[in-house]
Every structure is written in C-alpha cells, then in structure tokens.
Amino acid sequence: MDDQIRIPCVMMRGGTSKGPFFLRSDLPSDPELRDALLIEIMGSGHPLQIDGIGGGNSLSSKVAIVGPSSREGADVDYLFAQVNVLERIVDTGPNCGNMLSAVGAFAIEQGLVAAQRGETRVKVHNVNTGKIIEARIHTPEGELRYQGDAAIDGVPGTAAPVYLAFLEAIGAKTGRMLPSGTPQEIINGISVSLIDGATPVVIARAETFGLTGSESALELDGNAAFMAQLEDLRIEAGRRMGLGDVRASVLPKPVLIGAPLNGGSLSVRYFTPHACHTALATTGAVSVAIAATLPDSLVGAALPELRFPADLTFEHPTGRMDVRVELNEEAGGQPVVFVTRTCRRLFEGAALVRRKN
Template identity: 50%
Template sequence: MTQTAIPYLFMRGGTSRGPYLHADALPKDRETLSEVLIAIVGAGNPRNIDGVGGGTAVTTKVAILSASEDPKADVDYFFAQVAVEERMVDYAPTCGNILTGVGPAAIEMGLIKAQDGVTPVRIRAVNTGALVEAEVQTPGGEVSYEGEVAIDGVPGTAAPVSLNFLDVVGSRTGALFPTGQPQEEIDGIAVSLVDVAMPMMIARAADLGITGYESHEALDAMPELFGKMEALRLEAGQRMGLGDVTKSVTPKIGLLAAPQGDGHFSARYFMPWTTHPTLAVTGSQCLAACALAPGTVAEGLARPCPESPATIRIEHPVGVMEVRVRFGRENGFEFHSAGLTRTARLIARGEVMVPRSVWRGA
C-alpha cells in the first residue's frame, strides 16, 4: 500500500467538526505530526479538496486523545487548529466545541468505560492545562447521540453533553487581565484584554465601524475591518505577553453590542481571520467574564447580572449561547467557573489515509 492508514472517528462537537485521533496512532515529533494533520485535512487549498477538511476554520480542527497521567483527569485532549488555505497547524489554542466530542470519543475509543446512565469524563486540555468535566449520556453502557437538546447553529436535536470548566482564568497568561487593566487603548480604540479559557481582545463593535448585528457572511466580506482588527490584535498579543502572534490564532477577537433580544449582550467572534458562524465555547466564557467584570468595554453595554450563580445569554449570528457562571465580588471581581450544555455526534469511523511519503506509520 502506498498510503498509511490511521484509525479515526469523524465527529461533530458543538458547532465544529473534524477527526478525533488516538495519540498512539500518530507520530511523536511535532514536525511530522503537523505534516500528517495537514495531509488528513487537506490544508493548503480553499476547499480542502484532498482531505477531510470542510474549507472553513470550524471544519479543519483535530482532536488528539490519550489516557491522562494527571491524577485529576481521565483523558488528555490535545487540540490542533489546521489552517484552511495555508499548510500550517497552530497548537497554541484549544477549542471548546471540539472538546464537546472528547467525552463520547474517549468512550468510543475504549479510553473510558461507559457507565449505565451518565458517564463523567474528566478531561485535561493539554494546550492550556484547563480541567473540564464532561457528562456523557450512556444509557445501557453505550454512548447515546439522540436526544431533545437543540443548539443554535446545528440542525435538529441530540443528546446533551454537559461541560463544567474549572481553572479557566489565565489560561495562557496567568491572569484575568494580563496587562493589569480592565480597559485600555490601542490606536485610539478602547479594548479589554481578557484571558478566561481563551486569550481575547474585546472591543465595542461600534468603535470598529459596524453595528455588531451583521451576519458572519457580511463580516467576512469586509477586508478593511479585518485589516484594522489584525493591527490591533498584533499589538494586543504583545501586551498580553504572547509575543509575535502573526501566525497564531490567539488572541481571538470579540466585538460587542447591546442585546437585540432577551440576551445579556450581542457578540461577533473572530478566529481571528474569519468570522465564527456562531460562537466558540471557550470564547463565550471569556466574553461572559468581560461582561461581568467592572470597568471593561462591556460596561454600560451589557445587561447587568448582580447575583451568582447566573446564566449569561450571548446573542450570536444565528441564535443564543447560554453560559452558566459562578463569580464573586466580595474581594474584587473573581471569576470562578463556567459551564455549558452542548451536543455531539459520531458521523463516521474507520481509517483516514495519508501518503507514505508524509509518514510511513508507527
């Protein structure tokens, strides 16, 4: 055979999808691993025509799973964001939507033994060190994908996967506000640089010349907006201690507007060179923290939320995402934890092929 076969599960997690792979079936060195993932996805082509990618940043994501050596976790989840049109892989961020599928995938791979009813899976997000507990529906000791939960951005309904995120503050930088300030200016634009689950640069949509209610297609057709945001983001990366982020997808970008419906605020999330069609799970936590903390760009724009615990409703291009949060204000603002309910589905299983010239196998 002129190709190397790699076992895989192809899953939707939240509003993203991609291959879920076992670490033991992949090369150990990072350079070869990147070439394998590029080949699997078909990166370097806008349609990813020679791989399983879907031509968008939410469909070129990869989850790599293994048994965890951390006593606090059952499974290690290593995330890879593969580029669409470039032959590039970014290992700096994590993805909360893809994480939704990690619990079910770990059970399908035999890393976790399913219980009858609900199976808790403790997950360590290797990229950031965050700990997450997922609750997977397993009636009769098998993963159930059918259910009555609907999430905006995905057709139909499916079984719920509850996620509880712990230790999310300072995921990359070690601080809620890496610069020590809840708000500052970059090139005359007010921004909040926040690190909760995902480092982000957050600004008011109106300050960037948009309403904040545009569709993701309309925003993707605004090259001047992306040029302006990228200039701000590069400086934000330096200020946050992330260094040169020219080739990194972090920090992500969020633009806020007042709510149009019964949400707490409206948000548009950027990945960062395209607009997210809905909203990232990690990004939603960071945006919620920004809305709750005093003195940020969200102050006076987001509906107030005086009591903890609370459910923050974030309006996005195709609906609303709800984030369950716990926080305190007794000794200054403290963000304790966040939880969400998402869904996942196993789409395919089998082997994905890569040319032997890329990797000859384990």
C-alpha cells in the same frame, strides 16, 4: 506493496465544529512529524482541501488527539490542532471548546473511560492550556447515547446534551485573567478589554467601528477596511498580553460586543481570527462570560445590573448561546462557567496518507 498508510480515526461533530479524532498512540510522537501528517490528512494548502478530508473552512479543519491523561485529577488528555486551510500550518496554541464537547463521548467509545449509569463525568485535561474541563455525558443504562432533545443554534435538529464545566477557566495561555494588568485600555484609539479566560480574547465595542454587533458573518468578512483595522488591533493586543508577535498565530481572538436585538444579554461576534465565526466558539463564550464578572471591563460595564450566579445569553450570527456563570467561593470567588453543547459520531474508519519512500 500498498503505497498508502491507514491511520484509524473517527469523524465527529462537536458543537458547531467537526473534524477527525485520533488516538494519540496512532500518531507520531514527534510534533513535527505529527503536524506534517495532519496537514496531508486534511489537505491544507488548497481552498477546498480537495486532496484531504478537511472541509475548506476553519470550523471543519480541526483535529482532536486524545489519549490517557498525563495529569493527576484528569481522565484523558485532549490536544486540539487547528489546521490552516490555505497554508500548510498547524496551530496547537488554542483550545476549541466545541471539539472538546465530543472528547468525552470519543473517550468512552474508545475504552479510555468507563460509562456510568445515567451520566458519565469525564475530566478532560486540555493539553493546549493545561486546564481541566469536566464533560458530563448522557449515558442512560450505562450506555452512550447521541440522540436527545437538546438543540444548539448553528446545528440542525436535536441531540443528547453535553454539559461542559470549565473548572479552571482563568488564564488559559498567560496564567492571568488580565494579562496586561487592567480590565480596560486603549489600543489605536479604541477601548478594549484584554481577557485570558478559556482562550485569550481582545474585546471591543462594535460601535467604535461604526457597527452594531449584529451584522452577519458574511457582511463583516466582506468589510476589508474593518478587517484590516481589527487585525492591527489584534497584533498589538497580542504583544500587550505577552503572546509576542501573533501574526502567524490564531491567538488572541477578536470579539465584538453590541446591544442585543432578540432579548439576549449581548450581541457577540467572534473572529477565528481572520474570519467571523458563523456561530460562537465555546471558549470565546466562556471568556466573554468571565469578563462579565469584572465590572470595569467592557462586558461588565455593558451589564451593570448583573448579579451572580447568572444566566447569560449571547446572540451570534446563527442564533444564541446560553452560559451560566457561578462564583466558586471556596476558590476565592473564581468564576466557573457552564456551557451546553451536543456532539455526534459521524464516520469511523481510517485516514489514508502517502507512504514515504
């Protein structure tokens, strides 16, 4: 008898992240059994994830689970799972906008959504947050194409563009843009803005830590005193945002903002949360963009001349990310954020897991 079980999966790059994509029907419905399976598949509990398919980095230890939509008005469900590298833990609390950028293409190829001529719009229900995001996929002649001329920093070469419209990008976890009720407050002597957009973030000015906001990810990760201070700040921010004790959670995500060096709107450093992202998470960019619509937030104060609709450029450790912010007057001026990403199907086959006796 074969002592391993084969679970169909597709390895995909979405934006600046990558990981296996599964059909929901191919995994256990029980969350505990599902998470145990994902931990084994990814090889967590080892820094290299040597006995699994994870990449030994938080950006390549991500999983997408896709199935028919359980919500009216959406085409598919997408559950994101962040699988910890060093610890055997799975966190389905956050969303990942980069992995999200590959969901539409995966859904089309798996037959969950029919491709349209020119462009296919896939409304994705993010199960983690309950929000709907529209992915606009390049499908000339009614066929999916991955090759194209769009380039995003943090990924070599070019690919077909994927446009993500965050239609409900307010209150991903708490239901409120300002979970603590104010656009700016003091935690541990540091001015912060606690924003719940596409993901909950605690935003601070880099200068309050004696930094510029343009440091490399490696430099920030190596600053042990700063990282400890940032974690203390994050823990208190989580409490004030109504997220409880967040020591074992990846939410909220810390964000530093600083003056741009290369003509952008802001320099942004986003943390995952215990390491600096080598680029910028899509959900983080969306949340910072939403904060820009609040004049009294730290982001709004840093961009006093901003008028909407607005195109913003965030400088990150490996380049730039462009976002567009519009105010939906029909929804009372609610912000809608558009982000351009790319994706690619990398490998298809089956993940092998040990058969339990």
